[in-house]
Amino acid sequence: MKSALFPAGLLAAISSPAFAEVKAASDTGFNSVHIATVDATPEEIWKRLLTPKDYWNKAHSWSGSTAGFYIDAQANGCFCELIQEADAGSALKTVGSVEHMRVIFAQPGKVLRLQGALGPLQSEAVMGTLTVAMEPAKDNAGTRVIFSYVVGGYMRYKVSEIAPAVDKVLGEQFKSMLLPYAPAATEPPKVDSFKLDIETIEEAVSDEASEVRTANPDEDTSASEPSRAESN
Template sequence: MIKTIASAITMMALFATPAAAEVKTMTEQGFSTLHAADVLAKPEDVWKRLLAPKDWWNPSHSWSGSTEGFYIDPQAGGCFCELFQEKDKDGKIVTKGSVEHMRVIFAQPAKVLRMRGSLGPLQAEAVTGTLTVAMEPLKSGAGTRVSFSYVVGGYMRFKTADIGPAVDAVLREQFDRMIKPLGKVVGNESGDAPDTDKKKEAKPDVEPPVKTETESLEKRTGLDEVVEAIEPEPKVGKPEAVEPDTGETAEQPE
C-alpha cells in the first residue's frame, strides 16, 4: 500500500518522461490533460471495458498493490473505488478497508462517464479533479473516438509544473491500457476529445420567407448603403449667380 505522499509522487514521477508530457493547460492554480484516440470497437464495447477498471488499471498505481478490488458504479453518486482485500486463514477473500478514487457525477452509457476526485497524492490536497471519459461513433462507422480529459484546480502543496506532467503520464498509461485490446484506427487519430456539449442545429419546419430586394441588398452592403441606394441624396452642384435686389426699379427703354 502507498503510505505517504512522498512515496506516491515518487511512484508517479517514474512515468513522467518528456515524451509522455501532454499537459494541455497549466497555471499556478491547476492544470488539465487530454488523451484521445480512435479505436475499432463500438461505443458499447468501450463502455463495457471502461467499467471494469480491475482489468486495465495498473496495480502499481493502486493503494493496495492490487486492482482486484477495483470497481465503478456507473450512476450519479456511484463510486470508482478500491477495496483492500486479503485472504483469511481459510483462503476466503475478505475486505480490510477501502478508498474512493472518484465519484460519478454524470453517466450516459456508451457516451459519457464523468467523475470527480483527486487521484493519487492529490487526494491529500485541497484540490478537486474532474475526469470526463467520452465516446463518440466515428463518422466513417469504423469505430469510436474515445478520450480522457482531466481538469485539476485548487490549493496544493505541489508545484503544478511538477505534479501536472506526473499525473498526465499516469493517466496516459491507464488510457493506453484501457484501449489496447480495442485496437486503434490507423491514420485516423486527431487528439481531440468528442464534443459532449455539442448541440445539433434544428432544421426549420417551414420554408424561410423570401427575402425582398431591400433585405438582400442590406445583407450585402449594410443598412447605410441600402438607404443610399434606394433614396440617393441629391447631388449638390455650384449655385447659379443671382444679382442682388437693390430696391431700385430698372429704367425701361422708351
C-alpha cells in the first residue's frame, strides 16, 4: 500500500452484498461478516477465490498492482504479493514480496481459512483470521458464500474507527470476487443461519462418535481409560 492508512477514497460508500456488517466489536477487536448467495457452483467460486489478481483492488496492494497476487491453497500456503518492476527492456522482475495472509485450512469448494493482519493492521500487534466458506443453497439455488474476518489484539487504532473501514474494504473485495455471478436470492440471508465449517466439523465428529458407540454398545472402555492413580 502506498500509505499505512486506507486512502480516503477507499472509505467511500460501496454497494453492499446481501449481508454485510461489523457483527461484533470490543476494545480489543471486531468481526466483519459478508454473506451473499449467487448463481454459481462452489467449484466456480473456489476457482475465482484463488485468483485474487483478478478481483482484488490494486489500491489495497503494496506495489500499486495486483499482477503479482497469488494464493497457494494448502496449509502454510501464502496469500502473497510479488513486488515487480520493469527493467530496461520493459520485462517485469520481482524485487520484493509481501505476505498478506497465511493459509491454515483449505478444503476445495468448501472452506479457505487464512490468518493475517490486512492492510494497516499489519503494523499492529493483532491477529486476523479470515474464513471464506461456501455451500450449496437450498434447492440447489446457487451457492452461499461468506467472508468472516475476526481481528483481536493490541492496536493503536480505535476499534470504532478502524473496524468500519476494514469492513468496507473487505466488502469491496467480496463484492468484486462475486461480480461475475448474478444474485441467486431475493431475501438477505441471516448471518446466524450460515453454518461455518467448524460447526460442521464438530457435528461430524460427534456423529461419528455416536455411531461407534451405537455399533459397540457393550464395549468395555474402562481398560483404555487411565485410573485416577495412574493419571496422577
